[in-house]
Amino acid sequence: MTVHTRQNPPDASIPLWKNSCKTLARYALQVCGCALMGALLLTSSQRASASGDRAIDESATSSTSAYHLGQGDKVRLKVFAWRAAKDEIFAWSPLNAEFSVGVSGAVSLPLLGDVQAAGLSPGELSRSIAYRLQDRFGLVERPEISVEIAQYRPFYIVGNVAHPGEYAFRPGITVLQAMSIAGGEARSLDALRLRREIISSSGDLDVLKSERVSLMARKTRLNAELSASDTLEFPPLLVSNPDARAILMQEQQLFRARKSAFDSQLAALTKLNNYLHKEADSAQAQLTTHQREVELVQEELNSIKALVAKKLAIQSRRVELERNFMQVQGERLRLESGVMRVKQEISKTQLNMVELRNNRSQEITTELAATEAKLDQVNRRIETTNDLLADSISVAPRLATLVTGKRNADVQYQIIRISSEGNVTQFPATEQTTIQPGDTIKIDQDREEPIMASSPADKSLALNTPTSAPANSNAAVVVPPDSAKAAANAAEAELNSGH
Numbered sequence: 001m002t003v004h005t006r007q008n009p010p011d012a013s014i015p016l017w018k019n020s021c022k023t024l025a026r027y028a029l030q031v032c033g034c035a036l037m038g039a040l041l042l043t044s045s046q047r048a049s050a051s052g053d054r055a056i057d058e059s060a061t062s063s064t065s066a067y068h069l070g071q072g073d074k075v076r077l078k079v080f081a082w083r084a085a086k087d088e089i090f091a092w093s094p095l096n097a098e099f100s101v102g103v104s105g106a107v108s109l110p111l112l113g114d115v116q117a118a119g120l121s122p123g124e125l126s127r128s129i130a131y132r133l134q135d136r137f138g139l140v141e142r143p144e145i146s147v148e149i150a151q152y153r154p155f156y157i158v159g160n161v162a163h164p165g166e167y168a169f170r171p172g173i174t175v176l177q178a179m180s181i182a183g184g185e186a187r188s189l190d191a192l193r194l195r196r197e198i199i200s201s202s203g204d205l206d207v208l209k210s211e212r213v214s215l216m217a218r219k220t221r222l223n224a225e226l227s228a229s230d231t232l233e234f235p236p237l238l239v240s241n242p243d244a245r246a247i248l249m250q251e252q253q254l255f256r257a258r259k260s261a262f263d264s265q266l267a268a269l270t271k272l273n274n275y276l277h278k279e280a281d282s283a284q285a286q287l288t289t290h291q292r293e294v295e296l297v298q299e300e301l302n303s304i305k306a307l308v309a310k311k312l313a314i315q316s317r318r319v320e321l322e323r324n325f326m327q328v329q330g331e332r333l334r335l336e337s338g339v340m341r342v343k344q345e346i347s348k349t350q351l352n353m354v355e356l357r358n359n360r361s362q363e364i365t366t367e368l369a370a371t372e373a374k375l376d377q378v379n380r381r382i383e384t385t386n387d388l389l390a391d392s393i394s395v396a397p398r399l400a401t402l403v404t405g406k407r408n409a410d411v412q413y414q415i416i417r418i419s420s421e422g423n424v425t426q427f428p429a430t431e432q433t434t435i436q437p438g439d440t441i442k443i444d445q446d447r448e449e450p451i452m453a454s455s456p457a458d459k460s461l462a463l464n465t466p467t468s469a470p471a472n473s474n475a476a477v478v479v480p481p482d483s484a485k486a487a488a489n490a491a492e493a494e495l496n497s498g499h
Helices: 016-063 122-137 175-181 189-226 242-309 315-405 456-464 481-497
Strands: 074-083 088-091 098-100 106-109 113-116 144-151 155-159 165-167 411-418 424-429 440-445
Touching: 074 122, 098 106, 113 122, 122 144, 155 175, 175 440, 189 242, 189 315, 242 315
Parallel strands: 155 440
Antiparallel strands: 074 088, 074 098, 074 144, 106 113, 155 165, 411 424, 411 440
């Protein structure tokens, strides 16, 4: 719009600078008027454009075929707006977060409250929130909103699977992939139990037999120690067992170490006893010699006493001899005490020797009794484990036949889907059918009569099945270790082949 104004000729009486200021003022008024008219026209056009865009968006909402949100979905919002006045991008922080679609089908948003999301695509939800913000706060332009699916609602799988239940959804997942996530086709509980029993019993049997070999070797060593044998000889049954070599070597080393320690202690006590005996003999010899000296002093004293009585010797001589006699008597008593002390040490040493032998014998006897009791317990456990293993192996061919009979059963897949309007539909599917969030996959397997199978594994199981004992027989069925392992492997292979 052009505004025409009349310009008067410059007045010569008015200074030049005043005319210039008036001219600039008039131009400024003209520019402000044009800007105001342009702003009014732009606002009117934007409102008309917004109404048209809303009508177009609403019509597009009904025709879109994108993913539609539902209960349990979690969306992530990113809301931004351009502020031309400050020349910056403004982020709506309260709305920049993750929100879940509730039971009512709405997401609860700050500043806006509940916004319906079920049945809408992410783009439709984005426009819906943008309109709500524009209307709520009177914005000239709608903010830019990005809606991403942070987490899909789960899918469910039931029926003939190993682990039925709820699983996280991933785009493009098929029925077969969902089935693999759930652990695949369910196996027979009896087959799994039987396989575990065979494997567990075989392992327990190996452990028990190894323990029995160790106990038998220990018993042989203890008997040799109890009989004070210089060598350790194991029975041929243990020597011929290749798995017992390490155990026999350990028992030999233990036997030599214990015997060496005992012999060293006994030798030390014996040496001490011999030394004390020699000391006692020496003290006794000294005492005998001293006794003769006492007798000589006594005779001399008696002679001096007789001479003193006849006044043939002086009295001092008698006193001196009496003093010598008392000293010799004291020395004799000291020697007798030394002999008694040595004899006491000899008795103590001999008592220590007897105590050493008794303690060793008592320790070996106690350990031998405990070993025999434990060996008897292990033998009973081996017998029981053999019976359980024989029973499991005898059942394995029949159970393998049942599992084989189910191999050819048809597997049927059904998908149960709930629409955004709440309608429930059920339709057949295949392994390659793509599922959607919230779907329930139902897997059924037709039950057929078991068919007899004669696979190599069945024959192997039959050959390794021990013969049942007579009804009136109490003898336990003993399964050789190699046969038990072979039967366990064959049973596991046959049971696995059914899946």
